[in-house]
Amino acid sequence: MKRGFEVISQYKDKNINLPKRATHKAAGYDFESAETIVLPSIWKIIFKSVAIDAKQWIYDTFLSKETQEERQEREKALKPILVPTGIKAYMQEDEYLQLTNRSSNPLKHFLVLPNGVGVIDADYYNNESNEGHIYFQMWNFGLTDKVIEKGDRIGQGIFIPFLKADNDETVGERTGGFGSSGSASH
Structure with a gap:
């Protein structure tokens, strides 16, 4: 198994759809919201x-x-709302899953990802803290609250290979879930 998606155990019986590409030539896999969420304006x-x-x-x-x-x-x-997907992703160690906004979200729904893009590292999969549960950070810049229904498409994930520098060094091992690789002291 090289790369793909699974439903996390907490959502196994909640009719979660695995991400799919909308068309034959689409790069991104469409992610859906695992729950109904209200994004305040x-x-x-x-x-x-x-x-x-x-x-x-x-x-x-x-x-x-x-x-x-x-x-x-x-x-x-003022912090972004984390929209759960109920999904985790596995991939090769020299790949990551890039989370991006759907092109229609800002134009039609006034929704943006405040971090621009999300990065899901290979070692996020099955971490002890949250099993590798993928969330999308979202802001609603519309004038009214936005309800995202369970099953609404909220973003896309694209598997991307990356290169390592000569004399590559890492700081340590992942010790948690969401945002944990950035918590090392620098």
Whole structure:
């Protein structure tokens, strides 16, 4: 087995479709949402944050200071939503799966991937933290909340080989799931 997709154990009985290419010459495999998710409008969050900032300025100026927990809660609201796919991918060690947006998402649905593209490394497959579950990070820049229904196509995955530099060195082994390879101290 060189490369492909599997349903993670948590979603085995939830009618998850394996990613497929839409046409014979398509490069990307279409991923679907494994659950119904509401993506809040980023504008609603920003305007709410601005209103909170104004209220906070009054509070800070005349009464008290915002706690670190309150600031963290507001920052958390601006983070992208992780849309689960229920899928994991296996591949050769010199390949990765590039996650990209569907071309229709920004134009028709006001949805973007804030990280531009996602990178699923070969060692993400079956990691202990989350079994290699693939998520798409998404922002909704539309004026209203967007409901993504279970089974809606949300993005594409493209298997891509990569080259290694002369005298290649790695920092260590994967120790977790989503975002874990970037957590080494530098």
